[in-house]
Amino acid sequence: MKVWFFFSGVLMGIANVVPGVSGGTIAVLMGVYEKLIESVNSFFHGNSRSLKVLIPVGAGVLVGVFGIARFLEIFLSKYPVPTHFFFLGLIIVSFVKTKEYFSIKPVNIFFVLLGMFLIFMLHFSGETTAKESMFLLVLGGFVAATAMVVPGISGSLILLIFGVYDHVLYLVSHLIIGELLIFSIGVVAGILVSVKIMNFLLKRFREETYSFIGGMILASLYEVLPKKMNTNVVLPSVLSLVLSLTLGFFLLYIEKKLSVTQKL
Template identity: 30%
Template sequence: MSEKILNSRYWGIAARGLAMGAADVVPGVSGGTIAFITGIYQELLDSISRIGPRTVTTLFRDGIAAAWREINGSFLLALFTGILISIFSLAKLISHLLEHYPIVVWSFFFGLILASVVPIVRRIPRWSWHCWLALAVGIALAILVSEMRPREVSATPYALFFSGALAICAMILPGISGSFILLMIGIYPRVIAAVHELQFGALGWFAAGAATGLLLFSRLLSWLMHRFPALTLSFLVGILLGSLKIVWPWKLASDTTGDLPGNKLAPMLSNVLPDHFTLVSGQPSYVLGAAVSACAAVVLVLGVEWLHWRHSGKVVQG
């Protein structure tokens, strides 16, 4: 493969990282979903899971270049560069869009997640009762997470470390958002503030926890994907379907949210039908705009899936 092709591939990987970072900023949308529908999820898990004591051995025995190749370093560098650029540059934009165009934005994410089920289902060779059970467990877990209510956690170094570990585990699962988990434990505003204000001490503790959680959880997921692919994929489908409750566009404040700061964020509200939303809130439901936004997301996901299969030379079995 020529250097030109390699460079073009890593530009594409960085672009996927930008999309993953933008998704990870939103409480309710998982960067793992973006990784899956763009065809890099398995490579991401496998690459991260190679980082460990063996990497150190290779580094001292065969040098930096060999260790870099062993962990697929160029792929990880391009991807995480895109993710970090997106998080630091798009956080304010995403917050602005959610504040001023919430229904249209959440409709886009709803269509995005719904359409993401298609490429995962296509990778399940045969549906057994074990797969259906895993699907049900995934749906139940996502709904259970969506029923969590915000708690207050002090932003101590230990809390930031364990929050980072917990968030990254959710972040690489398609369907469960790491930002949503941070919101539920009450530390999301502090993490966003640390990003905006470049509080390097807080960010360092959070990043250390995220790195630790990523290295450990990616090994488990990679092992499951290779050992029990049908069961794992069925579970991920359930996670995606259950998470649709989190990103439903029409929401009203419930009694449990009260006047909590940031209660316009979708995970902290109760789902209602568009007509009921208009009746209670007095605001337009923007059904047409929501439908167009959701359809655009579906077309985008299926288009990306089609391009991925065409590029890989495989035939999609419908």
Template identity: 30%
Template sequence: MSEPQTTTAGHRHSLPAVFLRGMAMGAADIVPGVSGGTIAFITGIYFRLLEAVSAAPLAVMRQLFRGDVAGFWRAIDGAFLISLMAGILASVVSLASAISWLLDTQPVLLWSFFFGLIVASVWHVGQQVQRPAALLLVPFSAGVLFAWWITTLPASELTPSGLAFFGAGALAICAMILPGISGSFLLLIIGMYSPVLAAIKNVEPGYLGLFLLGCLAGLLSVARLITLAFRHFHDIVLALLTGFMVGALNKVWPWQETLSWRTNSAGQEVPVSQTPVSPEAWSALYGQDPQILAAVALAVVGLALVLVIEFAGKMGNHTVGRSVAPK
């Protein structure tokens, strides 16, 4: 077994590299079924992000309230967080319309691409387990079943009020920070995905501000808990997260049969419940070309992209091995 890699805030990535990682995270977070936390994990910044966010509440009390702004900035790894958040926001703002258009016009090819991304991410996260053991099949199986159950829940719709945007932000960020759990998919389930996407595209500062406040509240409350879980139950957590990603493959399968529909607040017909079917069955149901060869090609591209990101992350960290939680 190779020596473990320590991915902590002690290692400094260049700010442009952090910005690009943020853009990759933002692109992933837009799409239901794909986790930005997975991108953070495979690019080597996941634990640094957890450390920076976990340090924030104590830094506010110890440094900021005492007027030590420079000390506060250092404690929360401010340059790293700002660069990462800037990349995420730039990606979300620039890609929101494009992703929405592709979901409407090329769903099979887009979901094939993301299917490949998640398959490669399953391999990557799973290989980070330091001490493989048969008992890890228990949290792995629990993760698979839980994620599969989540993906079978029918979508609902909340009234897009200020409170709904705040709560949606808190829920989404808690999921987004976990590899394998898609915050945007949880938004889809509670009916806030379309309102949030519309608020981004239409630049609605009130709703977006409440959503971001919800994200901040959720992030500060969950980051420390995740850090402690990784520190004390590293392999169990990774097995659980790997299971989450395997279970989520049900949602991103490119060929889905829509079992029921609903009319959203904009008067549009949107799916409520879907189930994966074979390409041939999908073609027979909808009379469309299943685009199998193109879908396979896009899945391979998605898989290769994760491998490239992983390689770039290792090169950026100047080390090879397995990751462990920060001390």
């Protein structure tokens, strides 16, 4: 079980480095999302048993972020379209997983549309340019942590909107410790705020919350889908999509077998 949480954390860490892909979305896909929310909330209420989840997930996230940042920096520049199609497949499977938690009825459809509207509003707000500063690093850490908690919202995409994505990616891939510590202040604050909110919503408005999450995941497909494609990348992109769909549904199968959402 700990291995599954660690592996989930690795994938979440990788996802949070890629613009348009949410670590929270990957947590939904891996079946650890709700357990992770509960564990973080329990930890801040003094329940040490939650560390059985938080330590392996946290270690996995660190491995995923620091282990893949430099690799993605190079890989995305050389093979951007097939790489984005791979994550496209994971997002599709994530929506299938999320759909298990809510039924089709008018109120839930409304929240699906509301979730989609939020993501599209963020996208069409456009990027802003700003100088990297202490404040922007803290703010960037806050939104990145929020994205880890809220499926469908990509922290990296929001960093792009604020104009600090390249700087943060450079800090991670080249291990600039001082500024990364400043960035982590925002991360901790984002986790504290986001987890409290999501824990409340999942207990009081479970179906509506997952409907909203489903809408955000659906809209994030547009964020990841490449807007320009050459004919020479069509086949690699299709193969990449098929591979990610196969992997995603295989992970869903394994998750159901292990019943991760039912026990620590």
